[in-house]
Amino acid sequence: MNYKKLHKGIAVVMVFVVLFSTLSFTISKHYCGDKLVDTAIFHEAKTCGMNKLQASTNSECSITKKSCCSDEHLVIKGQEEMKLSSFDKLSFEHQLFFTTFCYTYFNLFQENDLKENNFKDYAPPLIVKDIHILDEVYLI
Numbered sequence: 001m002n003y004k005k006l007h008k009g010i011a012v013v014m015v016f017v018v019l020f021s022t023l024s025f026t027i028s029k030h031y032c033g034d035k036l037v038d039t040a041i042f043h044e045a046k047t048c049g050m051n052k053l054q055a056s057t058n059s060e061c062s063i064t065k066k067s068c069c070s071d072e073h074l075v076i077k078g079q080e081e082m083k084l085s086s087f088d089k090l091s092f093e094h095q096l097f098f099t100t101f102c103y104t105y106f107n108l109f110q111e112n113d114l115k116e117n118n119f120k121d122y123a124p125p126l127i128v129k130d131i132h133i134l135d136e137v138y139l140i
Helices: 003-022 050-055 092-108
Strands: 025-032 035-041 069-076
Touching: none
Parallel strands: none
Antiparallel strands: 025 035, 025 069
16 A cells, blocks of 8 residues: 555545644524524524514513523633643653654554565476386376
8 A cells, every 4th residue: 555645545534633623613592482583603593583573662662571592602612722742751661652653653564665585596306217107197
């Protein structure tokens, strides 16, 4: 396997892990009574228009009516601080384990393209007599 492609793939995965662990967003919902009217992410939800009707009150009537509309905001906070750890802060045993694990893991998938020819310096023995005829061994 090509190590450059593996390295880039792991880097892209780590970028997404860091991005989604630090991302904060707000989900806004607007209810009219018990019915959900609108849901929005990153901005305010649209209203149903009932709050505009209650804003216009009559000067003769001083009774105010409770609004049937309600807004709900769900805030999902991401990680605020990033703790940067160093390879040097690990104990010697942890460093030794980590390097040994990585070395054996990456060599596990390494393809050996080298075909060793151990007999290239040796010549086959000379045939002095035909051994098949001497031993009377015939293939049928």
